[in-house]
Amino acid sequence: MTERSSASPTETSFLTPASSTTATPTMNPETAPPPATTPTAPPTLGKVDSYxxxxxxxxxxxxxxxxxxxxxxALNGQGAEVSGDLAALVERDPATDDQALVVTNSAGDVLYQSPTLGLQQPQAVQPVLDRVRQNGKEYVTFFQIGLPAQPGAxxxxxxxxxxxxxxxENGAATVVDEDLSHYRPRSTDDGTRALAFTSTNGSLDSQTGVAASQDALDAARVLDPEAAELEAVPQIEGQRWLARIDGVDVYRSPRGATDPTTGKPVAxxxxRDWSTxxxxxxxxxxTFGPTFMSTRQLDGSCKILDLHTGEPLTFEGAAQGCAYPISTRPTAGGASSPDGDLLLMxxxxxxxxxxxxxxxxxxGKQERxxxxxxxxxxxxxxxxxxYGRDTAGVRTGYLKFPDQMQPQFDDIKRDLPTAINDDGLAMFRYEDLPTYFAVPVK
Structure with missing residues (x-):
């Protein structure tokens, strides 16, 4: 891969916008003209370093x-996301080697740069970048933990x-005002798009290593992204908390019950308002989607329920329709659009x-x-x-919902975007290579 270039000092995302102060003449408020209302673009902090x-x-x-x-x-393995017309990634400060969250627009202009913690380097615990959802709105979260380089810090x-x-979704950032050194973030790769934390002993060792299975994770706190606060995981007697999906807390009963007619296990x-x-x-x-839960039934069919209402979702032409887990999609993509409204079924x-x-x-519109x-x-x-491929994995295909449902194929195999933001910026992510953000042709 071609080596990344570094931005000049005047382009680095670690700059802060300049400010100036000018004297304002005194005016009679009754005769003064109304203030100008021409919108101005938000200040940027230069281009992304590797732009x-x-x-x-x-x-x-x-x-x-x-x-x-x-x-x-974006750095390999550090996480990269698109949300609305924004992109979020982890970037390394070349001077200090500190890693920080960078939020950009589709032109690579940095809109936000997280504060540096001044951690010891090399940093043993990598930052965690996630995209979470609540009440139809999307948020990017960035968790970082480490030892300060200076003992007095x-x-x-x-x-x-x-x-x-x-x-x-507007690029406004809020720092959660709480010490999280005794918590570890729970992965949201299962598609629930919530951020929960399990308890630890407060050591850095407890932040690393292979996480236990989802069934073994007992979350202690959960993030309310709208308020930028952590809450204690809400409990229901006799039920186990599974996740918070689009702001809805989901529970299940313990294992061990059986259906009296078939003898098969049920739960x-x-x-809090409904169960099935x-x-x-x-x-x-x-199986969980952006706003629904799909459950397998004893007869082999599935029941798909809206998490907010508990009402069943029906799909055209689906005799035994089951929502496939998002984790079954190829690692290069996802079954849901970034905003959660469109779903591949x-x-x-x-x-x-x-x-x-x-x-x-x-x-409710759907097309085959x-x-x-x-x-x-x-x-x-x-x-x-x-975007997708043929079953042989040789040709790259494209279609546009809902008007163009017949895929058009390229003659050669092309790399597939894992996500596309509202401005057309595409993210190409691979397990062993850095994530690449490609700007569309104008």
């Missing part, structure tokens, strides 16, 4: 829309210091034919991907742009 124009993408071949040869990289040189930052799941019975299969029977129709669909969860297209979708944007 480049004229760069030849070396990993593979980009889809035609992103052949502008303009973009930038905390109560003791071996006492970790932390910061948790919440950034809303209940739901919220499901087939408690050892391999798993609950996979089910059998009334004739038992395997079918791929795109569903708008807000409006052309049946004979040999197309496996991997990602969908907020605007309904769907």
């Amino acid at each position: 480049q124009t004229g760069y030849s993408y070396a990993t593979g071949a980009l889809p035609e829309r992103w052949l502008s040869q303009t973009g930038w990289y 905390a109560s003791g040189s071996e006492t970790p210091i932390t910061q948790l930052i919440v950034v809303d 209940t799941a739901g919220t 019975t499901f087939y408690d299969h050892p391999s798993g029977s609950l 996979h089910w059998q129709d009334e004739q038992g034919v395997d079918a791929q669909w795109v569903v708008n969860l807000k409006t 991907i052309a049946p004979a297209s040999d197309f496996m979708p991997t990602s969908i944007s907020d605007a309904g742009e769907v």
Whole structure:
């Protein structure tokens, strides 16, 4: 891969905007003209450090829309997200080696740079960047923990210091005012888009290592991103808290109950306001989407319920429709659009034919991907742009929901975007390479 270039000191994202003070003449408020209302663009802090124009993408071949040869990289393995018309990534300060959250627009202009903690380097615990959702709004969260480089920076040189930052869809950032050194963030890769914390002994060792299975994680705190505060996980007697999804707390009953007719294991799941019975299969029977829960039933079908109301969601042509877990999508994509409104679905129709669909969860509009297209979708944007490959994994296909449901294929294999923001900025993410943000062709 081509080496990343560094921005000049005047372009680095660690700058702060200048300010000036000028004298204002005294005026009669009755005769003074009304103040100007012309909107001004928010100040930026320069370009992302690795921002480049004229760069030849070396990993593979980009889809035609992103052949502008303009973009930038995010650190490998540190997390990168798009939300609305923003991008968020972790960047390293070349002077101190500190890592920080950077929020940009689609031109690579830095809108926010998190404060530095002045941690000892090399940093043993990597920051955690997540995208969470509550009441239909999206937030980016950034958690960081480590030992201060200077002994006087905390109560003791071996006492970790932390910061948790919440950034809303407008790019406004709030630092959570709480010591989180005795908590570890719980991964949100299961698609629930909530941020919970498990208790630790306060050491850095407890922040690293392979996490236990989701069933073994007992969360102690959960983030309310709207208030930028941590709450104690709400409890219901006899139920176990599973997650907070779009602001709704979800619970399930303990294992051990059986259906009196079939003898198969069953359990209940739901919220404080409603619950439903499901087939408690050892391999798993609950699947969560941005705003719904899919449960496996004893007869092999699925019941998909709106988490806010408990009402069933119905899908056109779905005789035994089950929402596939987001984790079953290829690692290069996701089953949901970044805003959670559009979903890639996979089910059998009334004739038992395997079918791929795109569903708008807000409006209920749904369209089937052309049946004979040999197309496996991997990602969908907020605007309904769907990318994927044929089943052989050779050709790259594209369609646009809801008007163009017949995929168009390229002659050569191209890299697939994992997410596209509202301005068309695409994210290309791989397990062993840095994430690349590609600016679309104008």
